[in-house]
Amino acid sequence: MASADFVTPYINAIGTAVPSHDIHAAFIGWARERLPIAQRKLFDRMAARAAIGHRWSVLPEDAGSPVGDTGFYADTPHPGTAARMSLYAQAAPELALSAIERLRDQVPIDDATHLVVASCTGFVAPGIDQIIARQLSLSPAIERTLIGFMGCYAAVAALRTARHIVRSDPAARVLVVTVELSTLHLQAVDEIEPLLAMLQFGDGAAAAMVSAERRGLAIGQPFATTLAKSDRLIRWDITDAGFAMHLSGEVPGRIAAALADPVLVDAITAGQDATSIDGWAVHAGGRSILDAVEHGLSLDADALDDSRAVLVDNGNMSSATLMFVLARVLARSDVRRGVALAFGPGLAAEGFAFGPSA
Missing domain, CATH: 3.40.47.10 (Thiolase/Chalcone synthase)
Known part of the structure; x- marks a missing residue:
């Protein structure tokens, strides 16, 4: 082997x-x-x-x-x-x-x-x-x-x-x-x-x-980054009455600003032009977050259709959401080069490249 x-x-x-x-x-x-x-x-x-x-x-x-x-x-x-x-x-x-x-x-x-x-x-x-x-x-x-x-x-x-x-x-x-x-x-x-x-x-x-079975989506190189001075923007606080979510209205703006950094964009796209990527699986954290990614990476208006469809049907299901988006991408046969991307507490961005099995 x-x-x-x-x-x-x-x-x-x-x-x-x-x-x-x-x-x-x-x-x-x-x-x-x-x-x-x-x-x-x-x-x-x-x-x-x-x-x-x-x-x-x-x-x-x-x-x-x-x-x-x-x-x-x-x-x-x-x-x-x-x-x-x-x-x-x-x-x-x-x-x-x-x-x-x-x-x-x-x-x-x-x-x-x-x-x-x-x-x-x-x-x-x-x-x-x-x-x-x-x-x-x-x-x-x-x-x-x-x-x-x-x-x-x-x-x-x-x-x-x-x-x-x-x-x-x-x-x-x-x-x-x-x-x-x-x-x-x-x-x-x-x-x-x-x-x-x-x-x-x-x-x-x-x-x-x-x-390792050659079936489905190949998982490529992962990437991760944490945005400076952003740790208070997304939080779960454990209280006596459950977990209190804090999601600042500043988050979309901070994401858009981060995507103006060519170093981060290169990490996300593995150095490829973002518009050459035909399979975007972006965590559907909210409409404003998807808009920030679309505009920040200058994507076509339909590039995040899978993410937006998951948001309409289910809202934000935290860690499960990206998997729902990937399931929609997996059901398609036309993806040649893909990127999975999610944001969360930190404020951090993590993801990986993916592609077809053949």
Whole structure:
């Protein structure tokens, strides 16, 4: 067998899953009523501009809206972190397993040698990696890695980890899972900026098989950078009432400014002209972020269509979002040169080049 230095890892297939409870409209109604009347028109305008049609939640449908009279967030104060983590421990593995079953429809998973799981919206021990492995009856000797609290670019970290594994062991078959339950962390705030930040997020899970089999998308060179003096712009703060998301309105502007740096652009595009890349998989962190990437890299108006479609259908599902975009790219047969790119806490940007199997 050839040296591992010459092995190319591939994303062979991706399965995705969202819950069945669409909570987007209910949240908008709840949020606007918390604001002073003078701010509601601005909120309505920003909510419409977000270009999100649906966001899905694991919170039970039989209780109606999560913010309704019988919903999870009906009482004041809202449930504490313990109650939210109890729900996470049950619902996160279940949603992850739904995505894995959709992956299983495309490729075998029982022979997985490694399991890499990324999640930042909950904690449980034994971890969801162990829960997933047990539910799937995977070998107890499977090597597990849990990537926690990295936020939206954790999918890159998970796939990069899988790439390193396959390059070091060409026989490896790495099951990569991302699962996020953002709707477990509603905060009872009355300010427009955090309400607009919460309006972005939904629940979702994705699963991929990464191996040396020449099938799917070849994972190329990864890249990563952290923008200076930006560490307060995207944060998760753990509180007694769940995880409080802080997403500054400055983020799109900082991304656009960073993309004016030719050194960073060269790292993202591997020195290629950005317009020569025909497969862009950009984390759908919000419409303004996608606009910043499109304008910052001078891309065609349709270059980020896959990302925008995921945003419309699901909102921002943190680490799972990029996997949903990659699944759309993988379903196409016309991509010759691609780039995956995600932003998250730090403010950091991470990604990798990808291409077709042939």
